[in-house]
Amino acid sequence: MGLHTIRLNINGQLRNASVRSNTLLADLLREDFRLTGVHIGCDTSQCGCCTIHLDGEAIKACSILAVQAHDHSIITIEGLASSDGKLHPVQQAMIDCHGLQCGFCTPGIVMLLVDFLRKFPNADEWSIRRALDGNLCRCTGYQHIIDAALKVVTNNNPKPLNSGQGSDREKDV
Amino acid sequence: MYDFTYRRPRSVKEAEEFLRTSFEPQLLAGGMSLLPSMKVRLSAPSTLVDLSDLSELKRVKVENGQLEIGAMIRHFNVLTDAKVIELIPGLSELASGIADHQVRYRGTIGGSMANADPAADYPAAALALNAEFITNHRRISCDDFFLGMFTNALDESEILCRISFRIPLASCYIKIPHPSSGYAMTGAFVAKYEDGYQIGVTGAASTYFRHCDMEIALNNGAKANECLKIAAPDNDYISDIHASAAYRQNLVRVVIANAIEKLHSLDS
Known part of the structure; x- marks a missing residue:
């Protein structure tokens, strides 16, 4: 219960957020940061549509709490292409x-x-x-x-x- | 998901303190079973105590001739750790078949053992490798740790810190995975020691078990095809939409025979 203030690096930018204990990382990325490339297909860890990188490791963002990402680094699909638009x-x-x-x-x-x-x-x-x-x-x-x-x-x-x-x-x- | 209190201790001692003082606490390891089960309220703790910052639970080392793996070691680390691959390759092989790539980055060996899912993979290895469960208070033998479906011997302020395995001469794990979930419909871990074989079976029955008749036969020199003739012991075999109890009981001898064949091919 209550709010947690978290700090995380999202696609190379330091960001702060205020999250409830029960906020999932997938929801934080979509709702607060509008990174809607993080798709939620099942919300039960089956489909993999919400896969992002946490410290360089591909994980399912629906199966980790947003507060657990405090002090960690995240890359979403939006952060994959280089800044000049060249695709990965x-x-x-x-x-x-x-x-x-x-x-x-x-x-x-x-x-x-x-x-x-x-x-x-x-x-x-x-x-x-x-x-x-x-x-x-x-x-x-x-x-x-x-x-x-x-x-x-x-x-x-x-x-x-x-x-x-x-x-x-x-x-x- | 419903609301709860989230706590992230900095040490095992602090984690124990949180367990003692929080309302309806539950330890959170990788969360690959706990978080999905909280979403559907199969679990409903009021406080989560997240172990992810406890570096003391993230070591793999050889201690007194045993391989000790920290409870917060992730499946992907078990799969890729050089010591595990060298000393107990069957355990690394087992970890490669748990869930999927993304889940292997989060799920932990300690979380899986403590969850005691009857179809989980690690407990078969625990039985075959004489695992000892080292907590903040004591050491628990494998026989005493698993009490039944989703039930372990840890008391309310106890934290599983490390799991210690006997190092075999050779080891191998084979399972018939459920085609969708990947959980073991039946899985067998076979370990060969100087003083004989040890076999742990998971997924088939409501509790994990050793197949002692098969171990004796192997100690007497039985070959893989002869293992097929040795029926699995009577037990409380699981029957569900995927496989009947008789089918699972039959799978026991099949997976063990396959494992023995593989073990011998690795040997030669």
Whole structure:
């Protein structure tokens, strides 16, 4: 109960907010900061549409309290492109490979892939499919999203890949 | 979500103080089960005591020949930690199959153990690895820690700080995941020691259990295909829309046989 004053870095800017204990981070970002690219599809941690980066890690903003983000750093889809408007390589690959249709799940999927491909730049198709476990898309059937992710991997690795490279731990079940 | 009081202690001692003095308190670890269950009021604590600032609960170390993992270590850290991968690879493998990528960044090993979901993955490892649960007051053996569905032995001012695991020669975890939630319909953690095998089973019954007949057979040299002939013990198997009790009981021997086969292939 009561209000908490929190301070957080959102898309590179220091911001203050006054939040109730029960305010979810997804609601704070949408309602107070109008970052409406944080989509809320389910509010039950299933769909992944609200995926953002907290200290560089892709998490679901509907499943963390806003007050928990105090003193942390957040990137949303709005903060991904560079200031001159150049899209992030994952965003560009999603366009090039037709990785979206209605677009509702897209911000979450882009934020997930940016984090995952940063951690596992040599990821193979299998581990990318597994990484998308927590993101639901009802339009594309996922294949073009996978294609987009694989295009980013190829661009990261100009030389041909040996099979078996990638995230062994993620692959190993 | 309904309103509640939020507290963020700076030390285990302060957390214990908050537990003693707050109204209807509940510890918040990663919140991946607690927050969703609060949204639908399956849980309704009046005070949340958030453990996320307690760095003393975020260490992985080898202590007296055991691997000790802090309660606030996230699944992603278990999955990627070099000591875990080297000493108990089955535990890292287990963590890779919990929920999804985003949830693995938030959910913690301590939170999962304390929540004691009958289909959670870690408790199978706890049984096979003789886990000891170290709290701010005492050490609790695995046999005494899990009391049943969603019930643990922690008292009201007790905080799970670390979990200590016996280090096996080899280890492996296999589960049949529920296709939607990823929780174990049945999962088995097999650990091989110099003095024999130990097997923990989760997801199949209302409580986790060891499969002692199977352990004895393996100690006597049984092969994976022979494991398939050893029925799972009678137990309070879960029956629901996804699988009947008989189906889950049957899965027990299947997942263990698969795990043994994998363990032997890693060995050779």
